[in-house]
Amino acid sequence: MIAVLSAIKCHDVTQIRFWVMDEPKGIYWEKIKPLVEVCTFQEPDLRALKNQTAQFKATHLKDYMEWNILAIHGGLFLDLDTISVKDSTHWSTNNKDLFVSLDVEDAVSNPFPYNNAVVMAKAESWIVKKIRYYSRSLMNQSEITWGLTGPILLSIMTEMSSGSATSPDHSVFCPFGGNEISQIYEENPKLELPPDTEIIHLYAKSSEMFEKVDATFVRNSESLLARTIRAILPISDWNVSEWDEQKYLLSRGQHYAGLFRAIRSHKPKIILEIGTSAGDTAVGMIRTAAKLVPDAEIVYWGVDLFENGSEEVWSEEFTGGYKPPKLGVVYDKIKRETWVKVKLIASNSNHLTAKDFHDMGTPNLIYIDGGHSLATIRHDWLLAEELAGPSTVIVFDDYFEEMPFIGCKQIVDAINPILYQVTISSELDDYAHSFGRLRTKLVTVTKNMVGLRGDIGPTGRINSPAATEHSDPAETTYHSWAKDIMNKVRSNDEK
Numbered sequence: 017m018i019a020v021l022s023a024i025k026c027h028d029v030t031q032i033r034f035w036v037m038d039e040p041k042g043i044y045w046e047k048i049k050p051l052v053e054v055c056t057f058q059e060p061d062l063r064a065l066k067n068q069t070a071q072f073k074a075t076h077l078k079d080y081m082e083w084n085i086l087a088i089h090g091g092l093f094l095d096l097d098t099i100s101v102k103d104s105t106h107w108s109t110n111n112k113d114l115f116v117s118l119d120v121e122d123a124v125s126n127p128f129p130y131n132n133a134v135v136m137a138k139a140e141s142w143i144v145k146k147i148r149y150y151s152r153s154l155m156n157q158s159e160i161t162w163g164l165t166g167p168i169l170l171s172i173m174t175e176m177s178s179g180s181a182t183s184p185d186h187s188v189f190c191p192f193g194g195n196e197i198s199q200i201y202e203e204n205p206k207l208e209l210p211p212d213t214e215i216i217h218l219y220a221k222s223s224e225m226f227e228k229v230d231a232t233f234v235r236n237s238e239s240l241l242a243r244t245i246r247a248i249l250p251i252s253d254w255n256v257s258e259w260d261e262q263k264y265l266l267s268r269g270q271h272y273a274g275l276f277r278a279i280r281s282h283k284p285k286i287i288l289e290i291g292t293s294a295g296d297t298a299v300g301m302i303r304t305a306a307k308l309v310p311d312a313e314i315v316y317w318g319v320d321l322f323e324n325g326s327e328e329v330w331s332e333e334f335t336g337g338y339k340p341p342k343l344g345v346v347y348d349k350i351k352r353e354t355w356v357k358v359k360l361i362a363s364n365s366n367h368l369t370a371k372d373f374h375d376m377g378t379p380n381l382i383y384i385d386g387g388h389s390l391a392t393i394r395h396d397w398l399l400a401e402e403l404a405g406p407s408t409v410i411v412f413d414d415y416f417e418e419m420p421f422i423g424c425k426q427i428v429d430a431i432n433p434i435l436y437q438v439t440i441s442s443e444l445d446d447y448a449h450s451f452g453r454l455r456t457k458l459v460t461v462t463k464n465m466v467g468l469r470g471d472i473g474p475t476g477r478i479n480s481p482a483a484t485e486h487s488d489p490a491e492t493t494y495h496s497w498a499k500d501i502m503n504k505v506r507s508n509d510e511k
């Protein structure tokens with residue numbers, strides 16, 4: 017994507033052809049597809065490629081196609097591991113037929129110094145037709161050595177071209193060779209490109225970092241590569257990232273699917289999460305929402321104990337020994353992986369009131385996933401009710417249908433169905449615990465469009481004993497292990 021966008025930006029482009037056997041898929045392709053003419057080709061039957069590895073085939077088939085394309089169309093041919101920095105089309109006014117990139121500073125002592133990652137040619141030129149002819153013959157041999165149809169053939173032909181082929185300096189098309197390219201990914205704010213550089217070849221196979229370049233890297237890195245991309249392209253060009261919901265659900269559990277459904281249906285611009293923890297779900301929620309409301313400035317507020325927690329509180333909240341990172345670490349992570357306004361509060365949510373959220377605006381989505389004690393979830397629900405607008409969706413994690421004395425079940429079951437639409441997710445996850453399984457579901461709650469009724473309390477819960485008193489199912493229907501857990505969490509519940 018960066019190769020194509022930077023080529024369009026930097027060169028005096030009249031037409032850009034993108035040659036593929038099969039059309040790619042994905043977010044990067046979607047971004048460039050409308051800008052290019054897609055040219056597809058069938059894999060030719062070439063003897064030298066039989067029984068070879070995928071990498072060998074791809075590399076040499078690319079060479080073969082390159083010489084065919086250049087012999088017919090001419091133009092500037094760029095591999096996809098290049099980045100354009102300045103216009104190169106001015107070379108076409110020169111009387112040479114072929115311009116190639118020089119891999120090394122010293123062209124004399126290196127037997128094959130030229131590289132075909134960046135090649136500019138006049139259409140129908142004799143020299144490129146000759147290279148095409150030799151490349152076809154070589155590809156019909158039963159075996160060829162690596163690079164024979166690329167740098168080796170090109171270097172031999174350039175030397176034998178009687179001056180019709182040439183190369184600008186190493187610094188113009190390839191300022192770093194295959195052995196030096198790793199520098200460009202390093203966190204070195206002092207490393208600069210030579211002033212005459214027009215195109216950088218990244219030698220994709222030389223550095224494992226090549227595959228790791230994404231929007232997060234470009235946004236945060238001080239490497240020469242990231243600085244160059246930021247300097248050439250506007251943020252909207254490279255700020256393309258994919259939140260992999262399926263990967264998240266596989267690692268965290270299928271019951272979270274309801275949270276992302278709620279985001280898709282409500283398209284939240286202001287998100288409040290109680291229990292931000294390490295910020296993983298925060299990043300997922302923001303990225304999912306950002307795709308739906310691309311021009312809106314998303315605001316995320318998160319509450320957690322962070323560094324203000326204590327062993328006692330975590331134990332009361334039944335967090336299973338888990339402690340979140342410090343607020344600053346989570347803040348940096350969310351900022352690094354998203355580009356939204358973030359506010360984090362390090363506090364026990366029980367100590368917060370609606371006033372503490374005055375500057376947030378009305379949240380479109382509130383995700384309650386903090387403490388597990390009934391007292392805390394009851395408090396978090398009452399707070400959410402107060403903060404919610406008419407179309408806010410409130411999502412609860414931790415609906416433990418087999419253990420209602422922790423989690424949100426008692427609070428959710430007492431929500432007035434006349435005032436609220438309560439949906440318990442069909443997806444469930446069984447998490448292994450020392451006492452057996454913790455069967456978990458997700459709940460989404462939205463306001464019904466009805467007026468207040470006499471038998472309904474100000475919080476939307478029916479004023480009936482069943483709803484206002486805490487029933488103790490563990491005492492009647494559950495085993496001794498359940499009572500143990502209940503006793504541990506109940507101390508907080510009574511506060």
Ligand SMILES: C[S@@+](CC[C@H](N)C(=O)[O-])C[C@H]1O[C@@H](n2cnc3c(N)ncnc32)[C@H](O)[C@@H]1O
Pocket residue numbers: 289290291292293294295296297298319320321322325333335339340363364365366385386387388392
């Ligand atoms: C299950 S984790 C949250 C996971 C997070 N929402 C996610 O999906 O990645 C629960 C978090 O709630 C926090 N927590 C527990 N009790 C709390 C309380 N009373 N007030 C604020 N945060 C609390 C814990 O520190 C923990 O980080």
